[in-house]
Amino acid sequence: GYDKRRLWVRKDNFVTIQTRFWNRKGEYFKQLRAYDVVRLDKGVWRPSRIEMGDFKTGHKTLLEFEDRVLNAGVPDSVFTERNLKTRR
Numbered sequence: 018g019y020d021k022r023r024l025w026v027r028k029d030n031f032v033t034i035q036t037r038f039w040n041r042k043g044e045y046f047k048q049l050r051a052y053d054v055v056r057l058d059k060g061v062w063r064p065s066r067i068e069m070g071d072f073k074t075g076h077k078t079l080l081e082f083e084d085r086v087l088n089a090g091v092p093d094s095v096f097t098e099r100n101l102k103t104r105r
Contacts, residue, residue: 018041019038019039019040020039020040020042020043021043022036022037022038022039023036023037024036027054030056031062032051032063033051034052035048035050036049046071046072046073047069047070047071047072048069048070049067049068049070051064051066051067052064052067052068063082064082065081065082066080066082067080068080
């Protein structure tokens with residue numbers, strides 16, 4: 018868990034665009050940033066890119082969303098035992 022989080026939220030659409038994380042020792046060690054906030058169907062706002070950075074390890078994770086449809090559904094074939102084992 019995190020000891021403290023500080024969030025930056027856009028006033029126009031209430032999307033969190035930055036979050037800073039502190040560990041239990043009080044050290045600021047992670048940051049999440051959201052970019053390219055777009056409006057999806059049904060009036061929902063979502064960032065197109067999210068980046069999480071860890072200052073201790075230097076590791077970064079980048080998520081990019083291309084699909085702009087909410088609740089489009091996932092075919093049952095994705096959740097077969099064979100398919101889940103091969104997607105590690």
